[in-house]
Amino acid sequence: MIAKVEPLTTARALRGPFDYKLGERFGDVGIGSLLLVPFGRQRLRGVVVGLAETSELAPERLAEPIAALGGPLPTGLVELGLWVAHEYCSTPSRGLELVLPPGAGKGPGARTELNAALTDAGRAALDGSERLGPKQRSALERLAAAGGAAAAGSERDSLKRLEARGLVELSEEEVSRRPVSVAVGARGERPALTPAQGAALARITSGLDGSGGELLLHGVTGSGKTEVYLTATEAALERGRGAIVLVPEIGLTPQTVSRFEARFGDRVAVLHSALSAGERRDEWLRVRRGEARVCVGPRSAVFAPVEGLGLIVVDEEHDSSYKQESDPRYDARDVAAHRARAEQAMLVAGTATPRPESWERLERVELPERADGSPMPGIEVLDMRERDGREGPLHARTREALARLAETGGKAIVMVPRRGWSPFLDCRVCGHAWYCPNCDVSLVLHRAGDVMRCHHCGHSERVPESCPECASVSIARHGAGSERLAEIVSDLVAPLPVLRLDSDSAARKGAHAAILGEFDRAEAGVLIGTQMVAKGHDFPDVVLSVVVDADSSLRFPDFRAEERTFALVSQLAGRSGRGGAGRVLVQTLAPGAEAITRAARHDAGGFLAGELERRRELSYPPFATLVRVEMAAKEAQAAENAARQTAARLRPLLPRDATLLGPAPRFRLRDRERRQVLVKAADRTATVDAVRAAVDGAIASRVMRNVQLSVDVDPQ
Ligand code: ADP
Ligand code: ZN
Ligand code: ZN
Numbered sequence: 001m002i003a004k005v006e007p008l009t010t011a012r013a014l015r016g017p018f019d020y021k022l023g024e025r026f027g028d029v030g031i032g033s034l035l036l037v038p039f040g041r042q043r044l045r046g047v048v049v050g051l052a053e054t055s056e057l058a059p060e061r062l063a064e065p066i067a068a069l070g071g072p073l074p075t076g077l078v079e080l081g082l083w084v085a086h087e088y089c090s091t092p093s094r095g096l097e098l099v100l101p102p103g104a105g106k107g108p109g110a111r112t113e114l115n116a117a118l119t120d121a122g123r124a125a126l127d128g129s130e131r132l133g134p135k136q137r138s139a140l141e142r143l144a145a146a147g148g149a150a151a152a153g154s155e156r157d158s159l160k161r162l163e164a165r166g167l168v169e170l171s172e173e174e175v176s177r178r179p180v181s182v183a184v185g186a187r188g189e190r191p192a193l194t195p196a197q198g199a200a201l202a203r204i205t206s207g208l209d210g211s212g213g214e215l216l217l218h219g220v221t222g223s224g225k226t227e228v229y230l231t232a233t234e235a236a237l238e239r240g241r242g243a244i245v246l247v248p249e250i251g252l253t254p255q256t257v258s259r260f261e262a263r264f265g266d267r268v269a270v271l272h273s274a275l276s277a278g279e280r281r282d283e284w285l286r287v288r289r290g291e292a293r294v295c296v297g298p299r300s301a302v303f304a305p306v307e308g309l310g311l312i313v314v315d316e317e318h319d320s321s322y323k324q325e326s327d328p329r330y331d332a333r334d335v336a337a338h339r340a341r342a343e344q345a346m347l348v349a350g351t352a353t354p355r356p357e358s359w360e361r362l363e364r365v366e367l368p369e370r371a372d373g374s375p376m377p378g379i380e381v382l383d384m385r386e387r388d389g390r391e392g393p394l395h396a397r398t399r400e401a402l403a404r405l406a407e408t409g410g411k412a413i414v415m416v417p418r419r420g421w422s423p424f425l426d427c428r429v430c431g432h433a434w435y436c437p438n439c440d441v442s443l444v445l446h447r448a449g450d451v452m453r454c455h456h457c458g459h460s461e462r463v464p465e466s467c468p469e470c471a472s473v474s475i476a477r478h479g480a481g482s483e484r485l486a487e488i489v490s491d492l493v494a495p496l497p498v499l500r501l502d503s504d505s506a507a508r509k510g511a512h513a514a515i516l517g518e519f520d521r522a523e524a525g526v527l528i529g530t531q532m533v534a535k536g537h538d539f540p541d542v543v544l545s546v547v548v549d550a551d552s553s554l555r556f557p558d559f560r561a562e563e564r565t566f567a568l569v570s571q572l573a574g575r576s577g578r579g580g581a582g583r584v585l586v587q588t589l590a591p592g593a594e595a596i597t598r599a600a601r602h603d604a605g606g607f608l609a610g611e612l613e614r615r616r617e618l619s620y621p622p623f624a625t626l627v628r629v630e631m632a633a634k635e636a637q638a639a640e641n642a643a644r645q646t647a648a649r650l651r652p653l654l655p656r657d658a659t660l661l662g663p664a665p666r667f668r669l670r671d672r673e674r675r676q677v678l679v680k681a682a683d684r685t686a687t688v689d690a691v692r693a694a695v696d697g698a699i700a701s702r703v704m705r706n707v708q709l710s711v712d713v714d715p716q
Contacts, residue, residue, distance in 0.1 A: 002054065006092045009039075017049050017050065018037075028071070032074065033048045033070065034100065036068075043066060048072075049092070076343060084330050087713065089627075094328050098328070102284055103281055122143070122168050123144065125140065126140050136158050197371075200228045204235065208241065212346050214340065215346070215347065216317075217349065217350035218352070218367070220369075222371060222372065223367035226256060227371070228348075233260070237293055241308045243293070244302060244306055246332060248316050249272075254512075268294045270297060271284065271295060272301075293306065299321065299322050299323075299324060299330075302336050312340050313349075318354060327710060331714055352571060353604060372578060377545070377583055381596060382585055384549075385591075394587070398587065405496065412525075412527070412544035414527070414545075415528075419482045420453065420482065422478060423479045424477075425476065427475055437671075438459055439454055457669070482528060493525075496526060497524075499522075499527050501530075503532070547572055549587060549589070551590040551596065554593060554595060559620045563595075565593070566596075573599065594610055598610075625683075626715055627713050629646055629712075630676045632675075632707065632708045642703050645698060647662065650694040653694055655682075655690070659680045662675070662678055672708070
């Protein structure tokens, strides 16, 4: 038998699969098996992607694998990994790494536990017929008392000696490292479904009973989407099928995870990056063995080895974390759709703020009202254009509302665009400004730690006491980040507590859940922070939400700026006013922008109709596919040359209707000069094929030396 093996290597130029001869000792090897193979003078791990009777190579030139490292994966997963590699212009090796067990063939092994049982001889020994050391005696006594039990680590050696004397019987048993989860606001009750939820569930089960399908579940925050996911998962399990539930980031959505664990207990496996390597491997194995039939996790969980998959849920489908920002730059939402089709499973993408892509393409089911029947909160747009700079970053109405909270009690959430104290410093005398030496961005002042930081590369330096150009000590701090706003808000709402949630305050493991937990338990107070405060969690008693600088995301030069702004404002607004009175204040310099006025009216349909119109006119997704090719190098000239050559290779390969933009500079990042070439075209397959061919051709050429090239299909 011949195995076609794709070696796991980072080299882009290497193209498999390569043939290996399978001798008798490799009888168990099949598609999806992990092998150790000789490759030139190296030994590489490789995945079997095909089997054949014969090879085109002469028999004496065929090598045998060195060892089998792991049992076969489901064929569907091997296909999925290779599909991702192809679809996103990556390599088979990188695609396959996605579907392999975590740490496959190199990570920690299984953890075993030593079980001991007393033999008859052992019992006799305890009665005094044999000489025993004190340690051995106490170990035997403990076993006799417990009637045989797992051994503590310190007893291992004594037990081994007792086993040699025939006094105990030992057995090794594999145990699972189950991650510990912290329950955040998981409410255990099971409500009767509302009619809208019932209709959504019926539509999903009809897909489960048929051949799958795709659905957009559009419902405002609190409309009961998660309850639909839970009952749909139950329906899948009842039919003997498994489910994958994708959430933006586990750390940001502890409540969703807790609710799945509360409902399904041990049948849920949670896969995410905060787990130790061993925990991740063991959770993966629980899914692989079918012990867990529901897998909850971030984007990578779309590759979980759930067999007989019936349902894939993509919660908060608008969230940009579904796109992986390193090679392979896959979009888990598209991978989920592909996998659902391949396995005839049902795909349910849920959100309050659908992407234009999903609105256009997917069948829609609406949950138009909140599950508790409370009205959506009133949203006031506060115009920040004609204000006196000395008033500070908060509008008078915002200050009043927060001050009132201090009197009435209750909870508020305040969202600010940036972390840190102030995002920009300059010299009042000569205008010198402080930039990162590695990136074209300004440094952000962080009062905690007394440093200025680059939010892109992590560079930090001490806060300057004087200007390096003119020695003036008059340095102005512009704008307000989360640190400074937390202090301003604290003054306004004192004595209520103010909790700050941003990637600084949540950096420590578990800190994020701890902050949310504290806010959940508090009688009253303010949660203030970056976009994190608008994501995933559910605090029914929030009466006030504030968006500071709502249009900061609109100012990005990006075709998704409108979509993002609409989502952020709507998501935060949705967190306010459950169970009655709620108020939302949106501070903005662009009070007339569609993204803001539509969000203020809770009008997702109106916003999306307008946005799709604009996208159609400009030929943006979903009406075209975008592919970005980026060249990065230490020297600007090297990046420029590489970009020009790539564009020249690409142009003749592109379909007729395609537009090629660039090469154009992108801002310098981590000490790399960058250039990009952007392709926009209606014919996706032809475009991606052209880019793949051009990139494969370019890789080998000399201008690519010391240049990092990356391809991003569907850039975010
Ligand atoms: P979403 O995921 O859309 O934000 P959830 O499923 O979290 O909505 O529901 C919001 C709140 O309403 C939760 O506290 C949930 O327990 C409750 N809820 C959901 N469905 C119902 C229902 N049918 N009847 C009563 N309460 C419900
Ligand atoms: Zn100066
Ligand atoms: Zn930097």
